[in-house]
Amino acid sequence: NAGVTQTPKFQVLKTGQSMTLQCAQDMNHEYMSWYRQDPGMGLRLIHYSVGAGITDQGEVPNGYNVSRSTTEDFPLRLLSAAPSQTSVYFCASSATSGGYQETQYFGPGTRLLVL
Amino acid sequence: EDQVTQSPEALRLQEGESSSLNCSYTVSGLRGLFWYRQDPGKGPEFLFTLYSAGEEKEKERLKATLTKKESFLHITAPKPEDSATYLCAVQAKGNTPLVFGKGTRLSVIA
Numbered sequence: 001n002a003g004v005t006q007t008p009k010f011q012v013l014k015t016g017q018s019m020t021l022q023c024a025q026d027m028n029h030e031y032m033s034w035y036r037q038d039p040g041m042g043l044r045l046i047h048y049s050v051g052a053g054i055t056d057q058g059e060v061p062n063g064y065n066v067s068r069s070t071t072e073d074f075p076l077r078l079l080s081a082a083p084s085q086t087s088v089y090f091c092a093s094s095a096t097s098g099g100y101q102e103t104q105y106f107g108p109g110t111r112l113l114v115l
Numbered sequence: 116e117d118q119v120t121q122s123p124e125a126l127r128l129q130e131g132e133s134s135s136l137n138c139s140y141t142v143s144g145l146r147g148l149f150w151y152r153q154d155p156g157k158g159p160e161f162l163f164t165l166y167s168a169g170e171e172k173e174k175e176r177l178k179a180t181l182t183k184k185e186s187f188l189h190i191t192a193p194k195p196e197d198s199a200t201y202l203c204a205v206q207a208k209g210n211t212p213l214v215f216g217k218g219t220r221l222s223v224i225a
Contacts, residue, residue, distance in 0.1 A: 004158075033212065042217035043159075043202070058212060090158050099210050100146060106158030 002026050004107035006091050012113045013081040021076040021110050023091030031094045031101050032074040036060065036087040037109075043090065049074055050096070081114045088112070117142045117207050121216035128193055128223050136188040136219045138203035148186050149213065150179050151202040159202055162188075193223045 007022045025032065033048040035058075045058030049068040063085060065077040074093075078085060088111050092104040118141045128134055140148065147166050151159035163172045165181040172179050176197060178189045188201055200220045204213040 035215075040217065043204075043215040045212050048212055092158075101206060101210075101213065103149070103161050103164060104159075104213065105161065106151075108158050109156075 004091055004093050004105050006089075006107035006110050008110060009108070010111045010113075012115065013078075014115055015081060015083060017081050019078050019081065021078075021089055021091075021112075023074045023076065023107060024072050025074075025091075025093040025105070026072065027093060027095070027105070028071060029093035029105075030071065030096045031104075032068065033058070033092045033094075033104070034064070034066065034074070034076045035090045035092065036085075037090060038087050046076065046089075078112075081112075083114045086112060086114045117205060117211070117214045119203055119205055119214050119216035121201075121203055121219050123219060124217070125220045126222070128190075128221070130194055130223055130225050131192045133189070133191045133193070135190070136201055136221070138186040138188070138216055139184060140186070140203075140205045142205050142207045142214075144208035145205060146208045146210075147206045148181055149204045149206070150186070150188055151204070153200045153202055153218070162201075190221070193221075195223045195225050197221065198223045 004025045030051045034046040035043045044060045047066040049055045091107040094104040095102045120139045122137045150162040153159040163179040168183045200218040202218045204215040
């Protein structure tokens with residue numbers, strides 16, 4: 001089991017560029033989430049998905065787009081990068097029980113710098 | 116609104132000096148409380164889940180406890196390798212997403 005994988009590990013973008021952060025999991029988890037982590041702010045939820053074809057907004061969704069066409073993959077798209085999106089991005093997945101998230105497993109993160 | 120507050124923000128201990136980290140929460144019906152450890156440059160790593168007041172769980176030098184308003188992560192005789200940021204998260208009944216605290220950065224000095 002590779003667990004949760006994220007690519008790339010590090011990316012530099014110019015303001016206005018778009019890109020997709022990839023996330024994949026091989027644990028057959030239904031629930032997947034994207035977080036950003038900034039100094040002093042903790043983990044903030046961007047978008048999440050409770051299963052293929054279903055996505056919802058978290059605390060800080062503006063400027064980001066997601067889709068979930070398969071159970072395994074949950075890409076995060078930056079539509080037009082801004083310096084405020086400089087952050088470390090984590091993807092996480094979890095099984096569900098009775099409709100609830102169980103333990104979340106996190107990927108290694110993607111460090112994004114927007115100039 | 117569900118809230119999680121962790122204290123202290125940072126803690127510096129000598130090797131062998133036991134202490135506790137605090138996670139206070141406000142939630143409309145707790146379904147579960149989670150503790151994670153995060154090393155620099157890595158993703159959070161799961162430690163414990165607690166579901167009801169009075170519950171305790173242990174792993175090596177760590178013990179997590181839960182009351183109706185807070186959770187403690189007790190560290191007994193810490194070693195330098197216990198240095199990390201410890202994150203607490205709560206899940207409310209009603210299946211809302213987890214809410215994370217900002218973490219406690221622990222440094223254990225040899």
